Amino acid sequence: MLTLPPLSLYIHIPWCVRKCPYCDFNSHQSDTHVPEQAYVAALARDLAADAELAQGRRLTSIFFGGGTPSLFSCAAIGEILNSAERIIGFEENIEITLEANPGTFEQDKFRGFRSAGVNRLSIGIQSFNDEQLQALGRIHDGDAALKATDTARRAGFDNLNLDLMHGLPGQSLAAAMQDLNTALALEPEHLSWYQLTIEPNTVFYSKPPTLPVEDTLADIQDVGHDKLQQAGFKRYEVSAYARTARAKHNMNYWQFGDYLGIGAGAHGKFTTPNNGTIFRQWKTRQPDAYLNADAGPGRFPNPFCAGREVIEPDARALEFLLNALRLTEGCAPTTFTERTGLPLDALEPHWQELAGKGLVQSRSQRIATTELGMRFLNDVLGAYT
Template identity: 50%
Template sequence: MLKLSNFLSDLVPQSIPLSLYVHMPWCVRKCPYCDFNSHTVPGGKQLSLELENEYLYALVEDFKTQIDLAQGRKISSVFIGGGTPSLISAKGYQWLFHQLKQHIEFIEDCEITLEANPGTLEHQPFEDYLQAGINRLSIGVQTFNTEHLKKLGRIHSVDNAMLAIQQAKSAGFQRVNVDLMHGLPEQTLEQALYDLKLAVEQGATHISWYQLTIEPNTVFFRTKPVLPSDNILSDIQEQGEQYLIDAGFINYEVSAWRKEKPSMHNVNYWQFGDYLAIGAGAHGKVTKEDGVYRFQKTRLPKDYLEKTPAPMVNFEKVAEDELPFEFMMNALRLKEGAPMPYYSQRTGLDIEALQPSLLQLRQQGLLLKDEKQLVSTEQGYRFLNAVLEKFL
């Protein structure tokens, strides 16, 4: 059991970067593997203008209730997730950003990421989103294999996916992430590597490449699809990583590969930064002078819209004995880890209480012997769960 020192009194929230998460809860169709808070669009394939306007207004009212939590800080990044955020019009986002900036300032060149579905019915021309202020796209391809797309319940085709990446680049987006999954039902090594090859060849500047996991409360959890064997999964991981390295990508987080700069928003998450959260089911984390707090918004869009601004489902302080694990679980996902001072600055706890665990992990070759940085060795990164157990 990890023994903690006394809580520090000099926790300074204003020194911690602040991001914003915006949740758009609707999809054309719920995918069988998805456990995110997403709901089928009411009445058809397109979001009505009336519902879009109602929801955008509710987001602004929600944001107003969180102004005090910013504690004078500017928004350093925005991530719009879902659901399918590209169901909302570019004009709607332009209005939303204008309204939000009236209440909390955004930094210059604020990173604003939009998750987009490759399906042709779900988004306007990418030029419109760029002009609205969105400067980074995350395109949910998942796979370039037709049969696997069907099994995953995706509504787009392989051609849609390739065209979406090409159109995003042609529209002027310099930063285009492609989401890909591996370990799909009955997927072969060759098929998984081909997915990576197409993403690279189409011009992705960032690839989020992660293994499919079967989550409770999903169709896949009930139907138990046949997944590749452990040997095939191991080969996919090893050869896929080597392919990306050979293609010039840098692995800077467990599932994140880049040819450009890292996602500022995600790095802020992993380095235990703060983030406000608006939208149905959105989760946030903020630091106050007496500790770290987490909160979430009501999950169902109907409930979120019925009472504007929507109340928080809870606003709870993270227990002191949970903070070491929470911090390390995030920071050690990064290949470069996090600066040592971040631990005290962002948890309010004295790093000295961790020294016995840190020393043991360094002696075992799982953490680097670096007094300025908390960072795993290659072996520690491979056995990250074993490293994290030391902080429970």
Template identity: 50%
Template sequence: MNLIAPPLSLYVHMPWCVKKCPYCDFNSHGVKGEPPPYATYVDALLADLDADLRDFGAAAHDRPIHSVFFGGGTPSLFAPELVERFLDGVRERLALPAGTEITLETNPGTVEHGRFDGYLAAGVNRLSFGIQSFDDDKLRRLGRIHSASEAEAAVKSAQDAGYGNINLDLMYALPQQTQEGALADVERAIALAPTHISHYQLTLEPNTAFAANPPPLPDDDHAWAMQEACEQRLAAAGYAQYEVSAYAQPDRRCAHNLNYWRFGDYLGIGAGAHGKVTDVQAGQVLRRWKTRHPKAYLTAPGEAGRIGGDGPVAVDELPFEYMLNALRLIDGVPMADFTERTGLPAERITPALAAARQRGWLTDDPGRLHTTALGQRFLNDVIGGFLD
């Protein structure tokens, strides 16, 4: 296959949180008893990075890092000094250009006053706050450990520390939520003037407490009405939707997530982290994921035991994998990117494209993969059409 290597990002998973939320299906582990071995974990992260660079060889070496994202769990449980130690280690191993977007997820209930200065000094230049709602009753139902006032105070504290690039995560279609309640959350988020807002629907994921004991959620029609109303309010406030759940002020789109959606490459470091690397020489797109449980991950730093699984993406699966990401973008992607990032000719997906266009799900632009408004509403069906 004639592949072209896309940008390479770095995802770093910090697996611990104060308490597991009942809706969460991420690889997160509540802190119980003794504090987690944070410093030891940072050492393991660097050993993991060394081993991935060794294993992927030329497919990963000598490629500048496009963005860094600390996800979790709750990365803000890690002291700024530990984050700085990790980033210094990255700079020793890879090119990390000045100004590279470096995001750290944080929850308002886990940040000590004054820590934002430390994260900024460590090199973190973008914060993502897991707010979810500004309604104390909804926060309680979601199992969050912060209040609405604490959320607002945390964001203002970060701004006072010098952060000018901040994302707020908000959920809608919460238990017994009305459209007025969803809009009220958006209004309070806008009042804080973040540069980016992630606004996504609460869904019941398998193997979560909510799935086992479902709360009363709005039906699909009410959820769709909430989404449309909130989308219009965000647009009026200057937050343009550029992805299914992402809204940004001009020039403030999340570089890291854009790289995912454009089928870019990323090294996944940490317990349960997933990575994707394009091996141009071998003509393969490689996937790798790490052992999920922190204890198992820490037993063999940098050794084979840290790997939960890996291997090339099957050629027949590449169209679906690509569309699963690219079609989330409101403006779509150039058709040429499909061939460059999968190595497959455009003819490979001609029947699926024709079927989607016939249903009014994709525009008729032959040079661009671009969903219509109807296609965005039925996005799962559109993407499913590319399954082999």
């Protein structure tokens, strides 16, 4: 039987100083002043129109993503958070994350973001190597990345995530480990350590760089994983390592929780136990169109909404597994039934076949892969497509 899961809020800020050649997110380079106040007001109207989807729940986490959310002023971030608390409400100990870049201009804001209510900062470092940063189209250098973490600490942030890529153009095992050693020396609470992938609709897709060969990529992953474990970081998701604090917001995604999504192109997912429905929706993608989305009648109760689709029962097992099997510990069997409304038998006959190959655990104990299955996760998920 379906039950209401926890509720999170994703807030999309679509502007950035420069579009990175590997980025496939809904981000738009702005060479001029962004329409901050108009966008803040639109976000509040968007959230108010979605308020009934909360179904009485308060927010367990908020995540500002982009684009570059730290382009906005501290006052604007505070105003957005005040609207979220007024319209939906906050659970005690809510986690509020903001993505930030290490540019000097943004570092000056860190203390203001903390005062506005942000209690977790995610800094997009990607690399500490200046040549690699240039190849990735980043606007900061390695020194700025080091200073950003120091500034964040002095601003009062005690829950810090660093985003770090590996498998970069021309990167050797030694260079990748130097990046990782530098990050570990900064003692963040959390590391998102992931391999660069070439996505469609990016500059790198049309003009692909020369990436390390498969053997080097495998060595980077294996040696880096061991190094992280030795440093006290536990891998709890494919590319997420926690020393003290897992990302509450991302855990809700991976456990097939619900989330409101506001802002240009933001997505949301919702459970309605009364009629046994799970659906997702997405907002108008282009920033200019989003700002004016409620100027006329819309097709949906929320005029900012560009589309909705129901996740039918026969698609829910795969939707759940696409998220939950990214977790090294997976999920409890009861979580599968509560979040999908399906019996455990819905996983058969594939689960038994995968278990026979040593790729997944017994479904009566955990909905999880084995260590071998995590290495071949695409093959596990492929059984359900």
